[in-house]
Amino acid sequence: MIDIKVPTVGESISEVTLLKWLKKDGAYVERDEVIAELESEKATFEVNAEKAGILKTLANEGDTILIGAVLAQIDETAEKPAAIAETEKKESVSAETPKAPAAPAQLPVTAILNNVKATPVASAIIADKNMNPTHITPSGFGGKIVKNDVLEALSNPGKKAFAGAELFSRVVRKEKMSNLRKTISRRLVEAKNTTAMLTTFNEVDMSRIMDVRKQYKDKFKENHGVNLGFMSFFAKACAIALSEWPAVNAFIDGDELVYHDYADISIAVSTPRGLTVPVIRNVESLSMAEIEKKVVELAGKARDSKLTAEELQGGTFTITNGGVFGSLMSTPIINIPQSAILGMHKIQERPMAIDGKVEIRPMMYLALSYDHRVIDGRESVSFLVRIKELLENPELLLFGKDPVKTLLEL
Numbered sequence: 001m002i003d004i005k006v007p008t009v010g011e012s013i014s015e016v017t018l019l020k021w022l023k024k025d026g027a028y029v030e031r032d033e034v035i036a037e038l039e040s041e042k043a044t045f046e047v048n049a050e051k052a053g054i055l056k057t058l059a060n061e062g063d064t065i066l067i068g069a070v071l072a073q074i075d076e077t078a079e080k081p082a083a084i085a086e087t088e089k090k091e092s093v094s095a096e097t098p099k100a101p102a103a104p105a106q107l108p109v110t111a112i113l114n115n116v117k118a119t120p121v122a123s124a125i126i127a128d129k130n131m132n133p134t135h136i137t138p139s140g141f142g143g144k145i146v147k148n149d150v151l152e153a154l155s156n157p158g159k160k161a162f163a164g165a166e167l168f169s170r171v172v173r174k175e176k177m178s179n180l181r182k183t184i185s186r187r188l189v190e191a192k193n194t195t196a197m198l199t200t201f202n203e204v205d206m207s208r209i210m211d212v213r214k215q216y217k218d219k220f221k222e223n224h225g226v227n228l229g230f231m232s233f234f235a236k237a238c239a240i241a242l243s244e245w246p247a248v249n250a251f252i253d254g255d256e257l258v259y260h261d262y263a264d265i266s267i268a269v270s271t272p273r274g275l276t277v278p279v280i281r282n283v284e285s286l287s288m289a290e291i292e293k294k295v296v297e298l299a300g301k302a303r304d305s306k307l308t309a310e311e312l313q314g315g316t317f318t319i320t321n322g323g324v325f326g327s328l329m330s331t332p333i334i335n336i337p338q339s340a341i342l343g344m345h346k347i348q349e350r351p352m353a354i355d356g357k358v359e360i361r362p363m364m365y366l367a368l369s370y371d372h373r374v375i376d377g378r379e380s381v382s383f384l385v386r387i388k389e390l391l392e393n394p395e396l397l398l399f400g401k402d403p404v405k406t407l408l409e410l
Helices: 082-096 120-129 147-155 179-194 207-224 231-244 288-303 377-392 394-398 403-407
Strands: 002-005 015-021 034-039 044-048 053-057 064-066 070-075 110-112 116-118 197-205 251-253 256-258 265-267 269-271 274-276 317-321 340-344 348-354 357-371
Touching: 015 179, 034 070, 116 120, 120 147, 179 274, 197 377, 207 288, 207 357, 207 377, 207 394, 231 265, 231 288, 231 317, 231 340, 231 377, 231 394, 265 288, 269 288, 340 377, 357 377, 377 394
Parallel strands: 265 317, 317 340
Antiparallel strands: 002 070, 015 034, 015 064, 034 044, 053 070, 110 116, 197 357, 251 256, 269 274, 340 357, 348 357
8 A cells, every 4th residue: 555645835834624535535546646635724736646556535525634644545556447447448549540520419508608607498598588697596517507597587587596595595604714714814814913004005097008018919929929918017017116115025024124136026816715826036037928927827826726835935025906806996915924015906997187188098096005114105105106107108117217318328
């Protein structure tokens, strides 16, 4: 028997929670096949089979397990079941033999608007009655809308029960908090209780950045294989401003201030299991394309629960974007031990006074929450004003100065 132990996932982490078994007890597993998903207080991660053989599970889903404890065992002496071997043989032969294209089959589920799913009959009724499927409570397997769900919605117009409940439900549910949610809770309370937090606001005219994206987005995607988003502009602007206002890039350690001559910027990513904050290292040394690629990589890992402990530690400053959810203004909470966090928000067209005339401009509110023990009011306001200047004049992001003034040595 081979023992599969809970791996070490971080210096301060002593236990994890078993979220789910991806392979059942008694199942035959291949070497390196993923058998379980665990969650620490910082992230979720997978456990792989070290050998091929029959799996014997030693813990239940939801259990809290110590680091180094035996999670499962694998009998590597067991032979592969004949049924599996025969299936693999058929698949191998099938892969080598070209098949004639099959006739399109009737799909059992019809997709309507993003991830909303419905049976064909339900879809037909929804289309015929011009209904909004998000207002229908699904009762089918996997969150699928079935015919009775649509008829129920039609018979109760303007009334919508909670998912999985009936109209006038009084159901109360209790769920155990995950390790990740416990950590988020603890850190947010700690941030509120241990920092002298204050928030300053400003607004930025996004016209220039939107023009640059519109003009170059296709060429950028063609050259770099990644979309030109807003995060690279904000990350690059923050890196420049942090170099000019080092207190914003510092934190308190005991009775000392720790300054960083580099910008490791954390980006807040919302996932189904909670908020994670992976780090982009040395943003000041990355190109716009490199930043965008890193954002896509880290966001994808966060959603797929693939982030490592190293990718979640060591940021010096954080950017969070509530605008993707429609937030117009907020006061973000500091990601301790850092001393400041920048909140991006929804871009909204507003009338602005430009050279004595009213013009409609795409505006975004910016919020900088900061620890007043480290950062003075002058520094916080000046930092945010610098961010605004860099975003409204994207050419400054090249090296932080006006090209014409640099040319004239002004």
